Amino acid sequence: MRRYARHYETGEVIPDALIDKIRASSTFNQGFQTSEYLAAAYLDMAWHAQAPDAAADVKALEAAEMDRIGLPLTIAPRYKSTYFQHIFAGDHYSAGYYAYIWAEVLDADGFEAFKEQGLFDPATAQSFRQNILERGGSAEPMSLYRAFRGRDPAVDALLVNRGLAS
Secondary structure (H helix, E strand, O other): OOOOOOOOOOOOOOHHHHHHHHHHHOOOOOOHHHHHHHHHHHHHHHHHHOOOOOOOHHHHHHHHHHHHHHOOOOOOOOOHHHHHHHHHHEEEEEOOOOOHHHHHHHHHHHHHHHHHHOOOOHHHHHHHHHHHOOOOOOHHHHHHHHHHHOOOOOOOHHHHHOOOOO
């Protein structure tokens, strides 16, 4: 930031204290936002766990699912069932709303490999290339990830990125 974040009139470099405040604010409200998002993912999966011909009381299903996951009353689900009309359109999206958070888990955990070995470590980069990028959809995705990372993905890095763990 010091290279480009300068005062528009004086050219003074951005102060370290302001950079620290910007960094600290990046995780503001993440507990709420994460809970809100996960509630929507659970609601999506609850709908798709229903029998196809089951008649459901929308409000009752929403309330039961939020109660089941223990969502505090102060965190209303951001997305109600009507938001999910696209997941019932038959375009292979069904019960896939959780995929966004799962992608964040894989991203954060995968990047940890680079942080652990050094961002420019050739062996880590080669493993990522050979086990993830080159293989694409040629094998079961979790086996590809395990080949790259040497283990199952962990949520720890995502929690740190969101300021929910240290």
